[in-house]
Structure formats: C-alpha cells, structure tokens
Amino acid sequence: MIHILVADDDIHIRELLRHVLQHEGYAVFEAADGNEASSVLSREQIHLAVIDVMMPGKDGLQLCSEIRQDYGFPVILLTAKDQLPDKEKGYTAGTDDYVTKPFEPQELVFRIKALLRRYQMVNSQVIKLNDTVIDAKNYMVHCGDHMFMLPMKEFELLTQLASFPDRTFTREELIQLIWGADFEGDDRTVDVHIKRLRERFADMTEDFSIRTVRGVGYKLEAVKK
Template identity: 75%
Template structure:
C-alpha cells in the first residue's frame, strides 16, 4: 500500500484530503505542522508528501529541504501564493510539483498518481523515453539503434532531468546535484550543457528539455 503524508495546519484540508486519498486506496499520515511531519518521517515509511508552505514551527519549505536531504520520494507543495518568486522558492527547496489553493482534490489525485509513476523510473538502471534509453550503469545512451557516448557531465545532467520528467529543476539545484557544492563556476555552466544536449538530440522526438523562465529547466517526454 502507498503511504502518503499530508502536512497542513488547516484541519479542514487534512480531513478533505484524507477522504479523497483513502477512497483511492492510499494509507494517510497526517501532520498539523512541520515538526510533527518530521517525527512521522523518522518512524514511518512514506512514499509521497503533500506539504503546505505556511505552517507553524517548521514551514513547508524547510520540511521540503529536509525531505530532499534525507529521503527519496516526491513532494507536492500547497500554497495560497501564486507569485513566480514564491514558486521559485518552492522548486529551489526541492519540490516536485506545486499546487495553489484553492484547488480541486481530484487534480491533486492526478498529480499524485503522475509523480508516483515517475518515481518508479528512478529505481531502474535504465531510463526509457520511447526510443531513447539512458543506461545509468554503463553511462551509455541509445537513440534507437544509435549509441551516443556523452561527456560525463552531460550524461549526468540528462539522467537527472530524465529521472523526473516534468519536474522543474532550478539552475542552482542542478549545480549542486551534478557539479557539487564546491563548484566555483556560475549557473551559466548549466545553460551551456543544456544547449549541447539539445543539439545532440535535436533530430529526435522522444523528449524535449524546456526552459522555465526565471527558474531553470525540465524534461518533457513526448506523448505517443
């Protein structure tokens, strides 16, 4: 059974989401603030978290950063704010998706199911995007029958984006993940590598790397 953590200081939201999630067959853990959510994470198995940004004791951004640091499951942030800078903070903290209140519970269910599908891809050594196969064990990329040997950083960047289709990564986050915290360059390095990847796969239609203005990039798999 899939275990989902809901962290929100609005008890009406907790009750509403518990109902919809249980109807879908999910087991639900509830937390009224970030500290309570952290306590649940320390002793229970969680497969996905739905986290409100504005919470007492420990807010949603702090909780999201904690999950990214110590765990490996998707996060959806809930917020009453719809400004680009607020979304940027959320994606920088490591969220996989972002939903603005008020929202339709069924839309949240759709997003949860989509994220759970994507995260299953990460456990595989091979990431398949239609005719493109990324082998994380051999560091090889196949486009149909054609073998492409990418430079290491390009491979790692492509693998990171392809592991989480539709998730937005900020440039700063990609620097941390691919080049490391001690990297002394700037985020234009990411732009250069993205440009090279786009050039290499320009002839294919399996996926596209999309620029999210003011934030970073995401990979979109083609719908076939």
C-alpha cells in the same frame, strides 16, 4: 500500499485530503506542522508528501528541503501564494510539484499519480538502474547480458533499496520490511546480506552502489550517466 504524508495546519484540508486519498486506496499519515511531520517521517515509510508552505514552527519549505536531503520520495507543495517568486522558492527547496489553493482535490490526485509513476512506485514490477534491471515479478536481475536469480532475502533487500534510490534505511527498518517484526535475529543480518550484494555486483556493474550511512544504515545510489 502507498503511504502519503499530508502536512497542513488546516484541519479541514487534512480531513478533505484524508477522505479523497483513502478513497483512492492510499494510506494517509497526517501532521499539523513541520515538526510533527518530521516525527512521522522518522517512524513511518512515506512514499509521497503533500505539504502546506505556511505552517507554524518548521514551515513547508524547510520540511521540503529536509525531505530532499534525507529521503528520496516526491513532494507536492500547497500554498495560497501563486506569484512566480513564491514558486521559485518552492522549486529551489526541492519540490516536485506546486499546487495553489483553492484546488480541485481530483486534480491533486492526478498529480499524485503522475509523480508516483515517475518515481516507479505504483505497481512497479521493473526497476531500472541504468543497464541493470530488477524484475520484481519474476525475481530476476538483468545485468547487461547476464540474467540471474538471487537468494530471496538478498533479492528483496536489493529491491527495497532500489525502489527508493538515495533514501537512507536504518537497519531496523530493513529488518522490519524484509524479515518481519517477529524476526529473532539481530541487525547484523542486514550487514551480512549487504556485504553479499556488494560482492555479487562488484565486478559486474557500475550502474549502482550501496552506501553505508555511518551510524544509521544503508542507501542505494544509482550512478548518473
């Protein structure tokens, strides 16, 4: 299920968007200000954020910059300001889209779906990293002229990282996502599987790399060509 963060200090906007987005089948996480939104991001896996610009404490532009720096999912900014300089600030902060209030909820839904398609998150069965293709439906990896299958946990780990390029996952998050909450081992399991993935692809492709984020976890970076 796609998880959407709605950050707005207007409770009526949050209630409206919760109703509309849940009707579309999305899970909705709410925050009344930027600081609360940061707290949600630290504990939940979010796939897209709808953020009001004018919020108390940490405002929407600051939150957008934080998301762009630390995560890899799309952002839509909501604002009552529709002047070009205001939009410039939003795009400079890293937003993917910009919606002015008042807005039609269904139009926002259209924009959300378009962004999710662009980020290959909705019903994504094929993930492309330049010439490397991960076929999630058939559990296959195509790497240039080579096609092969990985052990299941390695495949699931690679797919999870590749679905969110440039997003850092903690070891604890990866344990929860790949091995489940009832896993009785420790997070060194993640390190072992990451090492195996690196070894498998080291001499095969330069399309992507799995980076260690010291003291935190791992992220996958696709090489720009």
